[in-house]
Structures are given as structure tokens and as C-alpha cells.
Amino acid sequence: xxxxxxxxxVSCLLGxxxxxxxxxxxxxxxxxxxxxxxxxxKIALGQQLYFDPRLSVDGTVSCNSCHNVMSNxxxxxxxxxGVGGQKGGRSAPTVWNAAFxxxxxxxxxxxxxxxxAKGPILNPIEMGMPSAAATVAxxxxxxxxxxxxxxxxxxxxxxxxxxxxxxxxxxxRTLLTPNSAFDRYMKGDKKALSAQALRGMKLVExxxxxxxxxxxxxxxxxxxxGSGFYQKFPTFENNEYVQKYHLKDDxxxxxxxxxxxxxxxxxxxxxxxxxxxxxxxxxxxxxxLEEAVRVMAKTxxxxxxxxxDVADIVAFLNxxxxxxxxxxxxxxxQTPNTAVTAK
Amino acid sequence: xxxxxxxxxVSCLLGxxxxxxxxxxxxxxxxxxxxxxxxxxKIALGQQLYFDPRLSVDGTVSCNSCHNVMSNxxxxxxxxxGVGGQKGGRSAPTVWNAAFxxxxxxxxxxxxxxxxAKGPILNPIEMGMPSAAATVAxxxxxxxxxxxxxxxxxxxxxxxxxxxxxxxxxxxRTLLTPNSAFDRYMKGDKKALSAQALRGMKLVExxxxxxxxxxxxxxxxxxxxGSGFYQKFPTFENNEYVQKYHLKDDxxxxxxxxxxxxxxxxxxxxxxxxxxxxxxxxxxxxxxLEEAVRVMAKTxxxxxxxxxDVADIVAFLNxxxxxxxxxxxxxxxQTPNTAVTAK
Numbered sequence: 001x002x003x004x005x006x007x008x009x010v011s012c013l014l015g016x017x018x019x020x021x022x023x024x025x026x027x028x029x030x031x032x033x034x035x036x037x038x039x040x041x042k043i044a045l046g047q048q049l050y051f052d053p054r055l056s057v058d059g060t061v062s063c064n065s066c067h068n069v070m071s072n073x074x075x076x077x078x079x080x081x082g083v084g085g086q087k088g089g090r091s092a093p094t095v096w097n098a099a100f101x102x103x104x105x106x107x108x109x110x111x112x113x114x115x116x117a118k119g120p121i122l123n124p125i126e127m128g129m130p131s132a133a134a135t136v137a138x139x140x141x142x143x144x145x146x147x148x149x150x151x152x153x154x155x156x157x158x159x160x161x162x163x164x165x166x167x168x169x170x171x172x173r174t175l176l177t178p179n180s181a182f183d184r185y186m187k188g189d190k191k192a193l194s195a196q197a198l199r200g201m202k203l204v205e206x207x208x209x210x211x212x213x214x215x216x217x218x219x220x221x222x223x224x225x226g227s228g229f230y231q232k233f234p235t236f237e238n239n240e241y242v243q244k245y246h247l248k249d250d251x252x253x254x255x256x257x258x259x260x261x262x263x264x265x266x267x268x269x270x271x272x273x274x275x276x277x278x279x280x281x282x283x284x285x286x287x288x289l290e291e292a293v294r295v296m297a298k299t300x301x302x303x304x305x306x307x308x309d310v311a312d313i314v315a316f317l318n319x320x321x322x323x324x325x326x327x328x329x330x331x332x333x334q335t336p337n338t339a340v341t342a343k
Numbered sequence: 344x345x346x347x348x349x350x351x352x353v354s355c356l357l358g359x360x361x362x363x364x365x366x367x368x369x370x371x372x373x374x375x376x377x378x379x380x381x382x383x384x385k386i387a388l389g390q391q392l393y394f395d396p397r398l399s400v401d402g403t404v405s406c407n408s409c410h411n412v413m414s415n416x417x418x419x420x421x422x423x424x425g426v427g428g429q430k431g432g433r434s435a436p437t438v439w440n441a442a443f444x445x446x447x448x449x450x451x452x453x454x455x456x457x458x459x460a461k462g463p464i465l466n467p468i469e470m471g472m473p474s475a476a477a478t479v480a481x482x483x484x485x486x487x488x489x490x491x492x493x494x495x496x497x498x499x500x501x502x503x504x505x506x507x508x509x510x511x512x513x514x515x516r517t518l519l520t521p522n523s524a525f526d527r528y529m530k531g532d533k534k535a536l537s538a539q540a541l542r543g544m545k546l547v548e549x550x551x552x553x554x555x556x557x558x559x560x561x562x563x564x565x566x567x568x569g570s571g572f573y574q575k576f577p578t579f580e581n582n583e584y585v586q587k588y589h590l591k592d593d594x595x596x597x598x599x600x601x602x603x604x605x606x607x608x609x610x611x612x613x614x615x616x617x618x619x620x621x622x623x624x625x626x627x628x629x630x631x632l633e634e635a636v637r638v639m640a641k642t643x644x645x646x647x648x649x650x651x652d653v654a655d656i657v658a659f660l661n662x663x664x665x666x667x668x669x670x671x672x673x674x675x676x677q678t679p680n681t682a683v684t685a686k
Contacts (some may be wrong), residue, residue, distance in 0.1 A: 059420055060408070072677060224518065278681050280680055324674055337661070
């Protein structure tokens with residue numbers, strides 16, 4: 001299996017997008033880092049933090065504002081809107097099944113969910129907290145949080161910025177959508193996929209899509225946490241889409257590494273629940289899944305798909321919509337007689 | 344009982360704030376209008392709508408954004424922030440127990456929760472939808488909603504703006520916080536209130552606060568739905584607070600009626616969970632409950648309270664914090680392959 005995956009990786013990096021690949025059902029559990037074990041109390045704390053707008057400077061934006069757990073884990077917007085009505089530069093990726101990704105953010109700049117969680121809180125156009133220390137001070141000032149952190153994190157300083165991120169990451173590792181039609185098919189229910197979805201499944205293999213969109217999250221082979229699986233997008237520029245959808249405006253991973261080889265490199269995004277997460281691509285420039293399929297075939301594989309093929313592939317991609325487990329709504333700890341955000 | 348309440352009403356309108364008033368535990372159920380009966384399906388639909396940011400023009404603001412059910416039913420901000428980072432003019436009242444109020448909004452301009460729900464969706468600085476028709480068209484375009492409305496509302500056009508409001512109102516009528524320490528005390532548990540809270544309870548009666556803050560929600564006597572219980576605020580202007588907290592900048596109910604007698608008249612706000620809903624007053628100008636108590640005693644009753652009295656009253660007000668029932672998180676219906684909001 002490892003050999004097969006390495007072969008795929010090589011073929012993919014060479015842009016060959018080779019033929020039939022091994023497709024996988026969603027595993028029951030994602031990778032869990034040894035230094036952040038899961039516990040019910042930690043997950044509950046992380047859920048509170050995830051839904052708490054007091055992690056933003058003015059108390060208006062929570063993690064859930066842009067990565068809506070009640071929905072598909074995104075905000076269905078081209079780019080998200082942070083504090084003060086400010087627009088971000090890239091489209092919010094879904095939080096559902098993000099635990100299977102080996103790096104986070106479109107450019108892979110976070111090696112883990114823990115590292116990812118620390119970004120938006122301090123980003124001035126997202127949640128806008130002035131500093132990690134200010135964030136810690138605010139959370140510490142909320143008695144229910146101070147108590148919960150002390151229960152979950154032993155030691156002299158239970159509330160730290162690292163611990164905030166660890167609790168959020170632990171909660172995020174519970175956000176999995178099993179039992180898609182595709183998963184049921186892979187587990188033996190041969191009636192789970194329609195004839196059209198089955199045609200689509202063959203097409204994504206034959207066309208070369210699964211040269212990159214493979215693995216448990218259809219986002220690349222299983223790599224060690226922190227190792228990203230990147231592709232150049234667009235690879236082929238001999239088409240109308242590059243300009244129409246501004247596909248080269250953003251330098252991608254280059255903005256992180258300043259390595260010219262990383263220009264327009266992007267973490268391969270997941271296909272899980274992709275039918276629900278319009279609009280598409282790092283800039284949210286494409287409104288429908290049909291168009292996204294056409295654009296990808298042309299820009300990545302230099303292939304023009306027929307309308308019938310597009311419809312078949314979309315039918316297959318729809319079969320990757322999983323079950324979203326019902327959760328209890330968190331109760332956010334309160335600050336009697338006063339409020340911790342103002343303005 | 345009716346006679347007692349009428350007597351209280353008269354004494355209050357005369358600004359007498361008479362002595363010991365009948366205080367009431369929270370009833371088990373709020374008034375339910377005959378033309379909008381409750382059902383499990385309607386409540387579930389209303390909960391989805393309440394949490395759905397697609398009821399705002401750009402998909403960023405839901406009812407819950409400013410009236411946070413996971414929290415105290417407010418956003419703990421002086422004034423709320425709507426689409427595009429726009430600030431409103433008044434502080435968001437809590438949705439918890441709002442079902443007991445006979446009119447809604449600070450100025451009582453909505454005669455029911457149904458009427459209230461229709462306001463913010465179309466308010467350009469709140470949720471900013473261009474029209475009721477546009478709202479209906481968007482909800483209709485989401486298959487899961489079209490199906491749910493057809494189940495809940497019989498007839499040829501299940502999705503209407505009225506029905507959207509009716510479903511939201513039905514959900515809001517479930518948002519009750521029973522079993523506060525005060526309620527347990529009123530039901531016979533004489534140990535439920537501390538000695539300090541009991542002193543505070545006597546003080547709010549002796550000082551005159553309960554001349555207006557009476558009834559199940561401490562927001563006035565039980566009046567027919569649509570009949571508001573208003574008071575002038577500030578009543579006494581011979582104090583530093585009027586200017587310091589800009590208490591006369593907003594004309595209150597006058598802005599609705601243009602009747603000079605309604606200048607600076609406000610619906611008497613509830614005391615239930617008031618310890619959690621800082622900052623205080625229609626403009627959110629006062630940061631702490633202690634200061635709010637001082638300001639009210641001075642501006643409404645021309646009384647200066649000692650620090651000890653303030654602390655006792657705050658202890659009593661804290662006893663009005665109820666139990667917030669745990670809810671299931673809704674799943675928002677999806678629109679595969681495309682998104683219904685943009686920009």
C-alpha cells in the first residue's frame with residue numbers, strides 16, 4: 001500500500017494523473033497527535049471555544065461564523081467576512097473531516113489543527129484579537145472557562161494560548177461525516193451508488209482526477225502530519241478559465257515560503273461533502289460544482305469534458321456527502337454583572 | 344389578582360413605585376397565540392431558520408448572531424453589528440423568556456414575536472435582505488426548507504414571509520429559563536436565596552423598583568399581547584447619569600408613534616437573567632449591573648443607593664438567573680452543487 005501510494009504521489013507530482021487509483025472509505029477515526037489526546041471534557045471545552053464569539057476582538061466572530069458546523073463547515077461565501085465587515089482573501093475550507101488533512105490552510109502553512117486554530121484568532125481581518133496574551137487574559141477572566149481549563153489541563157497555568165488551540169483541535173477531530181453513499185458502496189453495499197455515480201467514479205479515475213484526489217479525504221495520500229500534498233493550480237494555462245476566474249492572482253504557497261518553486265502551489269482540497277461547499281477554489285470564484293469540474297479538468301489535466309461526463313462526475317461527487325452527526329448545542333460560560341467585550 | 348395588578352399599574356404610571364408587590368415565579372408556559380399553535384415540526388423548522396445566516400443578504404448574520412441562544416440570548420455588546428459591519432442604534436434584548444413580553448423591541452413597535460421576527464431580516468443595517476419576496480424566494484430555493492414548510496404549513500404557498508416569522512416565533516416560545524434561585528424560593532425552597540439576596544428582594548420592593556419590574560418576566564404586569572407597558576426613562580434628570588450615559592439621545596417610543604407623550608418612553612425590560620446581559624439599557628451605555636442599579640434608582644426614583652444596598656440588589660438580581668435548557672444543534676438544509684448567497 002505504501003508503495004502504491006508513493007507511486008501515485010510520484011505520478012501525480014509529474015502531472016501524469018495516472019489511471020485507476022485505490023479509493024478509500026472514510027476511516028472511523030482521524031490521526032490523533034500523541035501530545036493532545038482526546039477526552040470528553042477537552043472536546044466539550046473545545047466546542048464551547050469553537051462557538052464563542054468572545055474569541056474575536058468585538059465579540060462578533062467565532063470559529064463557527066466562517067466554518068459553520070450546523071451547515072457544511074463553511075460559510076458558502078467566496079471569501080469570509082471577519083470583524084468590522086472585513087473580507088478575507090481566500091475561501092473558508094470546511095472543518096468537517098479536516099482532521100484527516102496532513103496540513104491546514106489552502107497553503108498548508110499550519111502543520112496541525114492545533115497550529116491552524118491559532119491563526120484566525122489573531123488575524124486582524126478575521127477575529128482580530130490583539131495578541132495571544134490578550135486572548136488568554138479574556139478567557140481567563142470568564143470563570144466557567146478558568147474552571148474548565150483547570151479540569152482539562154493540569155499544571156500551574158491551565159489557560160494558555162496553546163491549550164485554547166488544543167481544545168479546539170480536539171473538538172474538530174470529532175467533526176467527521178461517515179456513511180456517505182460512496183463509503184457504503186466501498187463497504188459492500190453495491191446498491192449505494194446510482195449508475196450515474198458509478199460512471200462518474202470511473203470517469204474521475206480515467207480522467208486522472210484521482211491522481212491527486214485520493215486517500216481518506218480525497219485530498220492526497222496519507223502523509224505524516226505536517227507534510228503537505230501540494231499541486232500547482234492552474235497547471236495548464238491554455239484556457240479561458242485562468243483569467244475569467246482570476247486563478248493566478250494569488251501566489252499560493254509561495255506567499256509562505258518565498259520559494260519560487262512554490263508559486264501557485266496549493267494544498268489539494270478534499271472532495272468530501274464538496275457538493276455542499278460552493279463556491280469553489282481558493283478564491284471562491286466558481287459558483288457551481290459543474291463549472292468547478294470543468295475548470296479542474298481543463299486547468300489540471302488539459303481535458304475538455306462533455307456535459308454528460310460533467311454530470312456523471314458531479315453525481316459521483318454528490319455521493320461523497322456524508323452523514324453529519326447531531327450534536328448538543330454548547331452553553332457558553334457567562335460573566336455575571338459585566339461583559340468581557342465592548343465597543 | 345387582576346385588581347391588584349391594575350392597582351400596581353396605576354401606582355407605577357403615577358411614578359409612585361408603591362411598596363411590597365406580588366412577585367411571581369416564571370410560569371411553565373408563555374402565552375401562545377391561537378393562530379400560531381406550537382408543534383414539534385414547527386419548532387424544529389423555526390430553530391433552523393433562527394440559526395441560518397442565509398436569512399441575511401450576504402449569509403453572515405443569523406437571528407442567533409445578536410440574540411445568542413448558546414449564551415444569554417444577547418451579544419453582550421452595547422449595540423449589535425449587522426451585515427457589512429454596520430452598527431445598530433440599540434442594544435439587543437435577550438431572546439430568552441421574550442415570549443412573556445406583551446410587546447417586542449425596546450420601543451414596543453412589534454405586537455408579537457411573529458411581528459418582531461420580520462423586522463431585522465429586512466433592516467438594512469441588520470440582516471439586510473432587500474425584500475420579503477427575496478427572502479421567501481431564497482428560502483423556497485433550499486429544498487430542505489421547501490419540504491419542511493410544506494409539512495408544517497398547509498395550503499398552496501407553504502413558504503411565505505408570515506410563515507417564516509411564525510416558525511421562528513414558535514421556536515422562541517421554547518426559550519425559557521426556569522428554576523432560578525428566586526423561582527425555587529417562590530415555590531417553597533426557603534433556602535434557595537442567600538441572606539444577601541433576600542435583603543436585595545426587600546430592597547427592590549421598598550425602593551420602588553418592583554412598581555414597574557413585576558410580573559412573570561419582571562417587565563410589567565401581565566397585559567394582553569400587543570399592549571405594551573412603558574415607562575419614561577429617564578424620569579428624573581437631576582443627576583449626572585443622564586448626560587454621562589446619553590440617556591436622552593434616543594427618543595424611544597416617540598420615534599414609532601410621533602406622539603409627544605411617547606418621548607423617551609421605553610418598554611420596561613425584563614430582569615430575568617439580567618446579571619448575564621451586560622452592557623445595560625437601550626443604548627448599552629452602562630457596563631456593569633452595579634452601575635445600572637445605581638442609575639435606575641436615581642433616574643427613575645430619585646434615590647441614591649448605598650454601596651451595600653447596591654450589592655444586595657445585585658445579589659437578588661443574580662438570583663433571577665435561570666436554567667438554560669440544553670438543545671440539540673440544528674442541521675441547516677443544504678443546496679448541493681451551488682450556494683444561495685454570494686459576494
